[in-house]
Amino acid sequence: AYKFWATQPVPKFGDDGDPNKPIEEGPIETRTVDDVPKSPAPLINGFEWCDIDLTDDGELKEVWELLNGHYVEDNEAMFRFNYSPSILKWAMMPPGWKKQWHRGVRASQSRKLVAFIAAIPVELRIRTNVLHASEVNLLCIHKKLRSKRLAPVLIKEITRLCNLEGVWQAIYTGGVVLPKPVSTCRYYHRAINWQKLYEVGFSPLPPNSKPSFQVRKYAVPDRTSTPGLREMQKKDVNAVQDLLTRYLAKYDMASEWDKAEVEHWLLHNKKDALEEQVVWSYVVEDAHKRITDFISFYCLESSVINHPKHKNVRAAYLFYYATETGLTTPVDKDALKARLNELVADSLVYCKKANFDVYNALSLMDNGLFLEDQKFGPGDGQLHYYLFNYKANPIAGGVDKRNRL
Numbered sequence: 332a333y334k335f336w337a338t339q340p341v342p343k344f345g346d347d348g349d350p351n352k353p354i355e356e357g358p359i360e361t362r363t364v365d366d367v368p369k370s371p372a373p374l375i376n377g378f379e380w381c382d383i384d385l386t387d388d389g390e391l392k393e394v395w396e397l398l399n400g401h402y403v404e405d406n407e408a409m410f411r412f413n414y415s416p417s418i419l420k421w422a423m424m425p426p427g428w429k430k431q432w433h434r435g436v437r438a439s440q441s442r443k444l445v446a447f448i449a450a451i452p453v454e455l456r457i458r459t460n461v462l463h464a465s466e467v468n469l470l471c472i473h474k475k476l477r478s479k480r481l482a483p484v485l486i487k488e489i490t491r492l493c494n495l496e497g498v499w500q501a502i503y504t505g506g507v508v509l510p511k512p513v514s515t516c517r518y519y520h521r522a523i524n525w526q527k528l529y530e531v532g533f534s535p536l537p538p539n540s541k542p543s544f545q546v547r548k549y550a551v552p553d554r555t556s557t558p559g560l561r562e563m564q565k566k567d568v569n570a571v572q573d574l575l576t577r578y579l580a581k582y583d584m585a586s587e588w589d590k591a592e593v594e595h596w597l598l599h600n601k602k603d604a605l606e607e608q609v610v611w612s613y614v615v616e617d618a619h620k621r622i623t624d625f626i627s628f629y630c631l632e633s634s635v636i637n638h639p640k641h642k643n644v645r646a647a648y649l650f651y652y653a654t655e656t657g658l659t660t661p662v663d664k665d666a667l668k669a670r671l672n673e674l675v676a677d678s679l680v681y682c683k684k685a686n687f688d689v690y691n692a693l694s695l696m697d698n699g700l701f702l703e704d705q706k707f708g709p710g711d712g713q714l715h716y717y718l719f720n721y722k723a724n725p726i727a728g729g730v731d732k733r734n735r736l
């Protein structure tokens with residue numbers, strides 16, 4: 332098992348060591364740019380490597396088409412992620428993005444795009460070490476080319492392209508189990524449009540319940556309740572960056588964002604009016620004009636596969652948040668729990684206004700303090716976090732195990 336992964340600089344299952352004696356964290360192997368091949372490994376006959384230019388609307392559409400037909404599905408093949416062209420730009424072109432890290436495979440004859448893999452730069456802190464790393468995502472192979480060992484070729488190619496830029500560590504996530512997760516989270520879902528989620532087969536009708544009861548259970552108020560809550564604006568970037576940096580400091584693993592990254596990830600200045608909104612961010616400004624809290628979510632639709640009535644499910648994903656309430660010493664856990672519940676409840680109001688069907692969150696950060704109260708229920712999906720070429724002690728998820736099924 333794991334014929335490919337056994338050859339890569341990742342931790343193996345089994346060599347767990349002594350749980351009471353933490354290992355020393357650091358790179359698994361060290362090399363230099365001179366050791367890195369300057370050209371890609373050859374592909375199977377009939378296929379060739381290509382750079383993908385996401386600033387070109389035609390190429391962006393080709394990537395969208397490949398992912399729309401062939402990217403991640405749930406276990407029952409009922410839903411498939413449908414990254415919109417706007418989300419692809421947002422996710423793959425943050426500050427410092429590199430064109431050469433958007434890599435494709437084309438059929439030589441037809442020129443059709445049949446596979447894709449991408450990376451973006453990220454400053455990743457693991458405990459006290461900050462790694463100049465990459466985040467690898469959107470690995471996708473056309474269904475007709477599956478199980479031909481093409482995935483390892485794509486992974487080795489993106490590794491080569493990262494290495495050429497002096498980047499030796501990466502973070503990536505996936506629903507599949509590989510050697511060896513550094514952390515594992517569960518997906519939680521909060522119904523907004525319960526009736527639709529029921530019709531597409533996402534939400535079950537619990538025994539002894541009725542549809543009308545479920546609809547009432549998931550009703551969302553029309554108005555927010557937190558005083559001072561408003562849309563985040565460009566003038567808030569400095570304050571939000573400062574607040575977020577202090578808030579994330581308590582976690583063992585987190586990205587470090589400079590101001591340009593905060594602006595990109597939370598405001599995503601749209602380049603033209605036709606682009607759809609991908610991220611929604613709100614701040615709380617107090618009477619002294621200080622930013623005391625912020626919360627954000629992004630949009631990622633899923634296609635409903637073969638459904639007579641519904642074509643897609645509009646899902647909002649809880650993104651970053653931070654609150655001064657969590658930054659007192661010592662932390663007042665009851666106050667933090669109350670504050671996060673207010674913020675998340677209000678973000679739900681905005682989700683509903685923006686016509687989302689479901690609100691998704693992971694069992695990370697302080698989400699365990701509000702998931703149950705805000706009527707998020709555990710899904711069957713897990714998300715495993717992996718580090719490439721870095722050994723680290725396990726990182727605990729944030730959620731109390733009692734919340735899980």
Ligand code: YNC
Pocket residue numbers: 332333334335336337401402403404465467468469470471472473476477478479480481482483486489490493494498499500501502503504505506507509719
């Ligand atoms: C996966 N998701 O285990 P072994 S997530 C990593 N991530 O290798 P083949 C994966 N490896 O077990 P297929 C993987 N899925 O023999 C499978 N593998 O060691 C491994 N699905 O290759 C697998 N996107 O080509 C096995 O498999 C080997 O044709 C088998 O292709 C796989 O983006 C895949 O789920 C996933 O498009 C491309 O099924 C295909 O099945 C597909 O015979 C639907 O491959 C879409 C989908 C994955 C979403 C994601 C993160 C990817 C991370 C990749 C690893 C990055 C490492 C860091 C590199 C940079 C380093 C630096 C610096």
Ligand code: MG
Pocket residue numbers: 472476477478479480481482
């Ligand atoms: Mg293959």
